Amino acid sequence: MASSEEYLDYVLDLLSIAPEITTRKMMGEYMLYSCGRIFGGVYDDRFLVKDTPASRAVLSTYEMPYEGGSPMLLVDIEDRVALAELIAEMLPDLPAPKKRK
Numbered sequence: 001m002a003s004s005e006e007y008l009d010y011v012l013d014l015l016s017i018a019p020e021i022t023t024r025k026m027m028g029e030y031m032l033y034s035c036g037r038i039f040g041g042v043y044d045d046r047f048l049v050k051d052t053p054a055s056r057a058v059l060s061t062y063e064m065p066y067e068g069g070s071p072m073l074l075v076d077i078e079d080r081v082a083l084a085e086l087i088a089e090m091l092p093d094l095p096a097p098k099k100r101k
Contacts, residue, residue, distance in 0.1 A: 002028025007045040014047075014077075018084040019091075029066075034087050036097040040072065041065060048072035054089035058082075 024031045030042040040049035043065040059073040
């Protein structure tokens with residue numbers, strides 16, 4: 001099941017004060033980036049983030065984004081400031097964007 005643009009808009013509104021948020025649509029789902037680093041996505045109308053020490057300290061519910069994928073953490077926070085802080089704290093643990101040839 002693909003995610004709806006309405007749910008993506010809701011998530012983007014929650015992330016409105018997080019640093020440099022961008023999205024990319026892939027196979028009906030949406031990848032979420034901050035400062036060029038992928039930190040999570042919207043899968044089947046669920047907001048999930050990568051498992052990092054920072055995200056693990058705040059979130060506890062693991063879910064599979066899709067069959068065969070790595071477990072991710074379900075975001076159950078609706079506080080924009082807390083989400084912005086979480087994303088900022090996750091960034092050092094995420095790989096840098098790859099340079100294109």
